[in-house]
Amino acid sequence: MLTLRCILTTQVKRLVCRPVGRISMQHRMSTSPHPVAAVCQVTATPDKEANFSACKQLVEEAKQGGACMVFLPEGFDYIGSSREETLSLSESLAGDTISRYSQLARTEDVWLSLGGFHERGHDWENDRRIYNCHIIMNDKGDIVSVYRKSHLFDVELPGRGVLLKESAFTIPGPSLLPPVQTPVGKVGLGICYDLRFPELSLALQRHGAEILTYPSAFTVATGAAHWEILLRARAIETQCFVLAAAQVGRHHEKRSSYGHALAVDPWGAVLGDCGGESTGVTLVEIDLEKVRDTRRNMPVQQHRRDTSFYRSLEQS
Numbered sequence: 001m002l003t004l005r006c007i008l009t010t011q012v013k014r015l016v017c018r019p020v021g022r023i024s025m026q027h028r029m030s031t032s033p034h035p036v037a038a039v040c041q042v043t044a045t046p047d048k049e050a051n052f053s054a055c056k057q058l059v060e061e062a063k064q065g066g067a068c069m070v071f072l073p074e075g076f077d078y079i080g081s082s083r084e085e086t087l088s089l090s091e092s093l094a095g096d097t098i099s100r101y102s103q104l105a106r107t108e109d110v111w112l113s114l115g116g117f118h119e120r121g122h123d124w125e126n127d128r129r130i131y132n133c134h135i136i137m138n139d140k141g142d143i144v145s146v147y148r149k150s151h152l153f154d155v156e157l158p159g160r161g162v163l164l165k166e167s168a169f170t171i172p173g174p175s176l177l178p179p180v181q182t183p184v185g186k187v188g189l190g191i192c193y194d195l196r197f198p199e200l201s202l203a204l205q206r207h208g209a210e211i212l213t214y215p216s217a218f219t220v221a222t223g224a225a226h227w228e229i230l231l232r233a234r235a236i237e238t239q240c241f242v243l244a245a246a247q248v249g250r251h252h253e254k255r256s257s258y259g260h261a262l263a264v265d266p267w268g269a270v271l272g273d274c275g276g277e278s279t280g281v282t283l284v285e286i287d288l289e290k291v292r293d294t295r296r297n298m299p300v301q302q303h304r305r306d307t308s309f310y311r312s313l314e315q316s
């Protein structure tokens with residue numbers, strides 16, 4: 001079931017050595033080895049214990065492959081089979097699930113991106129609502145940032161098997177968060193459906209993001225049509241790396257996910273893809289020189305006009 005992709009150092013090096021813009025071979029060869037990020041793909045079910053074991057195994061394998069930061073997808077804790085189950089399995093950040101991940105981060109000495117944790121909301125006792133939150137944890141097991149998903153997936157696509165109403169159980173997050181300094185670079189936080197809103201990625205880029213992250217559980221229909229295109233577009237527009245851990249396969253009788261956990265470089269090239277079949281992890285070197293070179297060679301952020309320019313149609 002479990003496959004580990006791109007684990008060989010030579011393979012990682014080969015991926016990194018794809019030509020990016022005008023970076024010369026000579027320049028690339030003179031740089032020192034770069035930190036490695038692990039982008040994971042899992043099939044969560046309503047069984048929290050089994051999900052934790054599967055994720056733990058991926059984190060351990062990623063560490064053995066040289067990763068210093070591991071990215072898990074939305075719903076890494078569980079994917080419920082009904083609204084009621086999704087709500088009743090939720091916990092607070094002080095609960096068992098996050099403590100176990102904190103211990104795992106410490107033991108394995110890695111940073112974690114824990115996307116799409118089902119967190120009980122501030123007024124849980126009264127309203128039984130949760131946040132869909134993305135936690136960044138350091139290698140000491142401390143929580144360094146908690147972003148709460150701001151765009152909720154309320155979508156029905158007749159004939160395509162998609163009917164989800166996230167707002168029926170989730171509170172939209174109140175704000176974006178400043179990108180977080182991690183061992184792989186400055187990480188900007190999004191979650192899944194947030195990927196469709198370029199305003200969010202541009203705001204994170206303007207505030208210093210070098211890497212954008214979209215832990216996801218994309219539906220099969222929307223994934224096949226949009227997933228890779230959107231991720232590559234966000235990478236190209238912002239000239240950031242984009243790391244998107246993903247859910248894959250059948251979670252329960254009513255729900256499946258598209259997979260293809262992806263790592264994209266600032267030129268839009270796909271560095272790693274976990275495929276659409278099975279769980280696993282893709283390891284990629286993060287060479288931040290690629291961010292600097294891409295932005296220097298094509299300074300789109302400097303060419304961007306001020307906000308009032310893009311509003312000029314509103315006044316006419």
Ligand SMILES: O=C(O)CNC(=O)[C@H](CS)NC(=O)CCC(=O)C(=O)O
Nearest residue numbers: 075153164166192193217218219222
């Ligand atoms: O439900 C949970 O437990 C975890 N949350 C999710 O899976 C969320 C909300 S239903 N899924 C998406 O945002 C899919 C987006 C998507 O597929 C698209 O934008 O096309």
